[in-house]
Amino acid sequence: MGAEKPSGEIVASLEDLMAYEYLVQAGNLLPSHPVYSILAGRHASKLRGRGLDFEEVRQYVPGDDIRNIDWKVTARTGSTHSKVFNEEKERPTFMVIDQTSTMFFGSQRFTKSVIAAQAAALGAFYTIKRGDRVGGLVFSDDEHNIVTPKRSKALVQYFLQLVCTANEKLIHRNRVNVNTARLNEMLDRTLKSVTHDYVVTVVTDLSNHDTETKKLLQRLSYHNDVICIHISDPMDEQLPDGKIILTDAQHQIQWQNDKRSWGTKYKRSSEDFRRTLKDELRRYGVPVVFYTTVDPVEKQVRRDMGQLTSQR
Known part of the structure; x- marks a missing residue:
């Protein structure tokens, strides 16, 4: 007997991602709010x-x-x-999709890497529906692929296959590779791949970011519309009560929320991170959309379509 196929909530399949074409064609999944319209590119x-x-x-x-x-x-x-x-008029859309090992995590339903794949599919098909060109960059810990934007369903399928391939490889990794320079390297490659008047969508959990990351996003925003889709898990915001063991496959610690107010400090740190990220990127004209691993992307978009009104 062959190995059991992993759940679509753990590893994205091309079939699952291609289904977003029908979701997009069935109706106006994304609202008309100008921030969300960046995903499609066609706006003043x-x-x-x-x-x-x-x-x-x-x-x-x-x-x-x-x-x-x-x-x-x-x-x-x-x-x-x-x-x-x-x-x-039409504008090319360039999507930067993070499929590094830090994205292979989910405590409830989906992994972050699957939510990133869903966001890629939603954005790509919505862009094609509006008649614009779409492409992008898919990267893992040690590989990356760049797809030049075109107005083609076949290209969207190829792009999403690259996402699925990177997504599937994550299940075979036995450790988390914390590499801040990786995201920065990919943003720098994006700067070299786009010129101006692009719509650049960066989909990541920002686990590996620093001051240079924000500078690169700022540089991208000088002559392009940039939107950051931040993906988190509930355990990024609050750890469960009781004694738990945390590990990255190399080191481990015993955690307890009520020990020295660790839980309170952890939650406050997460809240501060989100607030600071939103405030800093707003200064560059870069809106942030927050997705979680709890629900599929389309459900979160429908539920939170008004969340960015105050950011633009």
Whole structure:
């Protein structure tokens, strides 16, 4: 007899992810709120164009139409600047999907890595439905794949297969690899892969992040719309009462919530992290969506569609 197939709540299957096409086609799964519309890309945005509503002047970025260079500002500042116009038009979407070992965790229903896969499927199919191009970067502890955005269902299937492949490999890992530089390396690769006027969606639990991570997100936001989807588990916010053993397969500790107020401090630390993350990224114009491992992504979107009103 062959090995039993793992549950779709532990490891995502391509069949499960492709089902999101029907969820998206069946109705307006995502609300019309401008923050969520970033997932689809088509909205009033800063785009190159002529004979359109003038929006602003910004520093020239390679790829800008030279016909839109503002020569007066360029002469005054000594650096090349371009005129930017408003137009509702397609925008390429680039999704950064974290499938590192820290994502292979879930205390209730799903693993973080499966929720990230669901978010990738939802965003990809919604983008295609709106007529925009979609691609992205899928990365694990030791591998990554970049897919150039295209307007193609076949490409979406290929992209989601890459997610599933990385997702499935997690079940065979015997230790958690804490590597802060990995996420930063992938964000740096994203900076090299996109130019401007992209929609960049970063899906991660941010277990491995530092000041450099936020700087990279800020740099991405200069000429693109960036949205951060943060995935957490209830045990990231509060550990159960009683004596428990925590381990990363290399080290272990005995934990007890009521010992020296460990539980209270742990919960407060989690709350502070979420608040600080939201406040800091808001300054860069980067909204944060919080997903958990408790419910499938589509249920969380329907339930929390108004959560970002105060962030934009």
